[in-house]
Each structure stands twice: as structure tokens, then as C-alpha cells.
Amino acid sequence: MYLAEEAWPDLRTYFEEESLAIVPLGSTEQHGPHLPEGTDHMIAQALAREAAARTGYLCTPTINVGVSPHHRQFYGTMWVDAPVFRDYVESFSENLAYHGIDRIVYVNAHGGNVEHLREVGRRLHEAETAYAVEWMWDESIPDLVDDLFETNGPHGGPKETAMIQHIAGELVHEDRLAEARDGGLTEFDADAMRVHGARTFYDAIDNTENGVLGDQTDATAEKGAQLFEAASDQLVSLCDWLADRDRAELLPEDHV
Template sequence: MYVADQTWPELGDYVAEESVAVVPLGSTEQHGPHLPLATDHLIAEGLAREAADRTGFLCTPTVNVGVSPHHRQFHGTMWVDGPQFRDYVESLTRNLAYHGIDRVVYVNAHGGNVQHLREVGRRLRDDGTLYAIEWMWDESIPDLVEEAFEQNGPHGGPKETAMIQHLAPELVREEELESARDGGVRDIEAAAHLRKNGARTFYDAVENSENGVFGDQTGATPEIGERLFEAAAEQLVELLEWLDGRRLDDLLAPAHVDPQPGSRRE
């Protein structure tokens, strides 16, 4: 159920019986010469909508701009800073809580959002507002992703290429797949020289990859993308159903261990 397509009485009927919502989040940032800037938020929205359709749970509009300053040197990349992103997502989620939602899954497709979504989830759980967790699509199916590609990559690589070939093939510049591979970092281990004595010496993607991408994009196909999408959607559905079946009290922050502070004071 997509919230923006419903009327307010219909949503009233929903929250009278259900309390789960999915919030898709991505980014608008460079993904090489072959993929659109919309890559991450297209993947997040596609998976969130699919899982909502399969389960009947509520899906909100997508947060299209995320924490992406590490891609800022590439044309068109948009970003918000971490504190503003956290405050925005927290405010949006508190809005859901006001309307009766008490369990939220952040359906995320951008690595730069992860730590911030975890922080927002902790804030909301610790003050007893609701239970919110971050879910990253490729982390739900790591074995399948690893099996599918000989040279994978964390950004603009074959896994994201295959997903967009499946979801929005008209947006993939197929003629640029080889240049994406050859102008980027095909083997992620080739960037290991940017780590010194256990420290990461880089901050921005352009310091690692001239065209901002990693992996061998020529290994991607729409068929592989469909397999990845279906497997990830199934994982998300199972997560939502698990979440729906838990007592809220069991999801919120546990009490302090015994003895309770001050329990022996006179």
C-alpha cells in the first residue's frame, strides 16, 4: 500500500489494524558513465514497493537525496550533511508514529546512509517512540551477489548495473559498460594502496576511482538483476513479517540489568 495513493479514511482503516511501514531511502549521486544518478533511490523504491505490495504493509514516498559528500566532485551529485539527514529522517519517522505506526524498516540502497539510519533508529527506540531498523538490499543476499559476479564492486559495479537493467533498462547506457570498467577500478584490491598501516587515507570516491565506479560492469545482465531483485524482495518480505509478529515491548530498549540503579538506597 503506497501512502500517497490513499485517502485519509483509507489510511485510518490501515492504522486501526496495522502498525508497520517501510521507508525507502537512496541517493542522487554519480554512478559512473553508464548508470543514472537515480540508481540508489530507484533500487530502494522498487524493493520497498514490491515488498509492500506482497505484504499489504504501508510504503512511504522515497527519500531521494542522502549523505553523499564523498561523491561531490562528480557532476550532478546531490547530498545533505549527516546531522541534517538524521534530523529529517527522525522527524519523518515521528510523523509516522503520530499516525499509529510503531515499526519501521528503512529500505536503504546507499551505503552512505547506513550509520545515520542506525543512529536515528537508536534515538527512536531509546525514547520509546517506535522500533526502526535499517535494511540494505545487497547485505541481505551476500552469497548470491558474490556468486553472480567475478569482479564485484561496492559502487556502480555489476550488482547495481544488473538491478537497473532489470528495473529501468532504458536508463542504462549499455554502450558505456566497457568504459565504466576500464576507466574505474575493476579489481577492488587494486585500491588497497590507499590504506596505510591500518588507516583509511582517503575520503572521496574520486581518490580511488577516476570515473567513480568499481568492478566489472560488463558482467551484468537483466536476468541477473531479476534474480537479485527477487531474492532481496523475498528477504525484505520475511523481515517485515518477522517484525509484524513481534511484541513491541520486546523490540524496544531493554531495562537496565539488576540491581536497578538506586534500588538499595534508603
């Protein structure tokens, strides 16, 4: 069920009988010369809508702009400051709680949102407003991602390219995949741009001139379909698990 397409009398039954909502979040930021700026929020929205269609749980409208100042040097990147983002998502979640929702799955597709969504979840839990968890699609299927791609990348790489080829292939510049690979950073690991253990970069452009990492030529729509199906299965299972929990299990423990 997609909230924005329903009339309020038809939502009443859901809010009276169910307690879970799916909230897709992403970003609007550069994803190299080959992918649309909406890559992250498009992936999050597609996965959230799929899970809602398969389960009947409520899916809210997508939060399209996230914490992305580290991509600001590239044209078109949009962002909000981290405190503003946290406050907005917390208020958004309190809105759901007002209608009776007490458990939320943040379907997230942007790494820059992760720590902030977890902080919002902590605040909501501490206040006993709702139990909210952050879910990142690729982290739910790491073995499959590793099996499908020889040279992956954390941003604009083959996994995101394959997902958009599957979800919205018409938006992928297939003729620029080699350009994306050759103009970006192919190899990237935890030791990149570190000096004596300290991380020495702040912005994406410090690592990659065109904003992306990995070998984008390794992506196909068929691989994207595999990723989408496997991640959707994980999301459905998470929603079912959370919906089945007794509220008492989700509340903070008492002081010792």
C-alpha cells in the same frame, strides 16, 4: 499499499489495524558513465513497493537524497549534511509514529546512509518512539551476489548495474559498460588506499576517475531479476518477522 496514492479516509483502517511502515531511502549521486544518478533511490523504491504489494504493508514516499558528499566532485551529485539527514529521517519517523506506527523498516540502497540510519534507529528506540531497522538489499543476499559476479564493486558495479537493467533498463547506457570498467577501479578490497592500517582517502574520486568500481560488463537484466526476487523475498520475511513481534519485545530493557 503506497501512502501517496491513498486518500486519508482509506488510510485510517491501516493505521488502526497495522503498526509497520516501509520507508525507502537512497541517494541522488553519480554512478559512473553508464547508470542514472537516481540508481540508489530507484532500487530502494522498487524493492519497497514490491514488498508492500506482496504483503499489504504501508510504503511511504521515497527519501531520494542522502549523505553523499564523497561523490561531490562529479556533476549532478546531490547531498545533505549528515546531521541534517539524521534529523530529517528522525522527524519523518516521528510523523509515522504520530499516526500509530511503532515499527519501521528503512529500505536503504546507499552505503553512505547506513551509519546514520542506525543512529536514528537507536534514538527512536531509546525514546520508545518506534523500533526502526536499517536494511541494505545486497547485504541480505551476499552469497547470491558473490555467485553471480566474478568482479563485483561496492559502487556502480555489476550488482547495481544489473538491478537497474532489470528495474529501468532504458536508463542504462549499455554502450558504456566497457568504458565504465576500464575507466574505473576493477579490483577493490579492504586494503585499498590504506597506509599502515589507516584509511587514506575521503572521496570516491581518490580511488576511481569515473566514479565506479568492478566489472560492469558482467551485468545483465536476467541477473538483476534474480537479485531483485531474492532481495524482495528477504525484505518480505523481515517485515513479517517485525510485524509479528510483541511491542514489549521491541522496547529497551530496564536498567539492571
